[in-house]
Amino acid sequence: MFDAVLIVSFGGPQSMDDIRPFLANVLQGRHVPTNRIEEVAQHYEHFKGVSPITELTNQQAVSLQERLKAFGYSLPIYIGMRNWHPLLPDTLRQMSDDGVRNAVGFITAAQHSYSSCEQYRQNVADARAELRAAGKPDVEVTYVQSWFDHPLFIETNALHVREALAKLPPNLRGQARLVCTAHSIPRQMAEESLYREQLDTSARLVAARTGMKEWALVYQSRSGRPETPWLEPDIC
Structure with missing residues (x-):
């Protein structure tokens, strides 16, 4: 019997002052050139330091709670972020204090890899270990x-594609090409998971659902050392 839902997500800065501490969390243990960090920081500064991921995750939590209630499940929804507030250790501590003992964990990444799923599970495991070390009741996830x-995931993405197509002039819609983008990861990591294969399946199903015969899967947001090969082609 489950008594709560834990939504696990990436997290993002919510102000200009958050940007660099947030990036320090994201890049912890990685050797990324300072100029590259500043380049990424400037992207966030362009949006006044506010990532939409926190608000979007909050909206998902509200919608999920309403959906569960419609099926007769009155479960509290908790949000725990890997890289920014509310951080996973704080969320797990709150869940433990609230009496939650068995939760459903939902990681907001559809395709599986170490960085998109397994790393988050490890973060949750570490947060649970902190609970036990502090003498607090554990929360099974x-x-x-x-x-x-x-x-439903495929149909939702297909709906967005249809909405985008509808905004094009009628004479251009037939020439439109679907480009599906995903966060790149190191090739070695990809070879140790089904990330690339699952992305290809998702993209193919969305293209089929929308009737788009011309489509491509590309990647963005690579980081790390320039000499380390990452998944390509890059969207640029």
């Missing part, structure tokens, strides 16, 4: 499995 090909 059972995770939702991969949903990269779930019909």
